[in-house]
Amino acid sequence: MKAEWRLLGLLAASAAALVWVVPFAWMAVAALRPGVPADIASLTPAGPLGLRNFNEAWQSGSFPLWYLNTVVVCGGILAVQLVTVTAAGYAFARLTFPGRDVLFALFLLQLLLVPPLLIVPNLATLVSLHLYDTLLGIMAPYFASAFGTFLMRQTFRTIPRDYEEAAMLEGATVPALIRHVLVPLARPGLAAFAIISVTAHWNEFLWPLMAVSSPSSQVLTVGLASFASGAEAGSAWGIVAAGTFLAAGPLLLLFLIFQRRFVASFVFSGIK
Amino acid sequence: MSLCAAEQGPPLANPGLELRRLVPGRPRWVPVVALLAPAFLFLTAFTYWPVLRVLFESFMVGRFAGQRALGLDNYRRLFADPHFARAAWNNAVYAAGTIAPSLVLALLFALALRDTTRLTTVLRTFVAMPLMIPLVAAAALFSFILLPGEGLLDFYLAKLGVPAINWLGDTDLALGSVVAITVWKNTGYYMLFFLAGLAGVPQQLLDAATIDGAGAWRRFRNVTLPMLGPTFAFVVPIAVLNALTQVDHVVTMTQGGPADATNLLLYYIYQQAAQNYDVGLASAATVISVAALLALSLTSFHLLERGTYYES
16 A cells, blocks of 8 residues: 555656656757748657757847856855854854844844845946946945855854864964865855845846847846847747746756756755 | 842853853954944844834825925825736735745655655656746746747647737736746755755654554654644745745836736835835835835744644
8 A cells, every 4th residue: 555655646646747847848848940941849859950049049148248247146156145144153152242132133134125126226326336237336336245244153052162272272363264164164155145136146136138239248147138038029938948048958967967066055955 | 039140140051151261351342343343233233223224214295395394195105006916916825826836836846856866856856946047047938938929838828729829918818827937947946945844854764654543644743744834934935925025027028017907015025115216105005015024924933833733
């Protein structure tokens, strides 16, 4: 009885998981079919395969520029975040001062007050800081991360105090202590945060759409949206599929290769 | 009074303090300020200040000759706007339609795929893949899948004899289609948390329930589900947040249409700000959305958190 239920559940889950992967299967198949086949919807086509759609997508979109901008945005955000998050996480984990818990709750508010929701006032702030239509403007609202601060606070708390006390006895300053003792020990937490941060900002759309107007500052998602609507208007679905693959492919491939690492990071963020 | 004063003094038994004593002559506020200032500066500029600013703007009303005054006009206009009412209603439907099914599906996937074998690993990957791609990429794929006639869904439905359906163009179906895309996108993310939550359910507890004669359903209802309390307390507020902030596919696929059928709160804000340049209306709508988000996610967190505490 029990084994039968198990098997039934597994069968149902297998069927559902196959449905789940259909959009990806179509993306891969359609991207590899040159021309405008009548049965472009087919997942098991008979016709010839080739890379022409990728070629045309690459030619008609500004993919190198979009990749560059996206890498700069993700890298820039992460670089600043690693500093702010480590410093604040350490302060909340190890230092005691009046009002600490209130301040920490104030930090956590940012978990809910995410930049997409605050596009109207944040846009006004960008304009007054002369950051509108710059990559720095896309990055700025994310330089502090409540989520990262929380994650690093939890990580620092798992590290025994003995290490710090030994370093302090040898006369280490707080910055030196953080950089040479705690950061190496907190590397798993930092790596998990890095994966989550890059995934979030690689995929983000609405804020970069609002914060930037000139094509030279567009990121992948914004570029893909205008590219896809152009190709869709011409019913060039193979090219849409190829372009989508170009935009979503890098992270997807990294996920497939380092799956365990990714999953551990996502889950690490939610537990504790 | 003396008791109060003693409480406010430095907690002598605090282990953090011993560490600081090792660094003689250093004022205790310097490291605190230095470590927190960078993050606090950015939070002030892009989280606290914008909230205050949008609150202020929402009460700002233009008067003649460029003068401005405080007033409730923006809110009056907002509540009189049928597009806003529609967006708020749609968002409620969208939240209910995405949160409940994706959480149930995620839990079912997690239950079925909890044992790690080669097969379940592959199946988990299939379900988790959508969380790695941008929502606009999902929108591009589903623009074709839901295309009337030649689209993938209609192509295969036609083989079953079903006529072409205008999934995104029909006012009765469009919101459901957008909901389906969101469920497809988010289920895998929630599944990962349920998998981790299930791994934390002690086997002895389940064995004990079995010995006591509990069947599969009762073990699930009385042991597994309560043990997943913390997972729900974490996942539900995230799902609420997603329901209010994920509108990328609405922006690129439907633009809120047809006839406002897929207009959501954040898309309405985007329309007022980016297309109608009506800062007053956009600000008032932002204030309402932020209030709704805070109320809903904090309430759900507290309810689930309390439920957890009670159960354990």
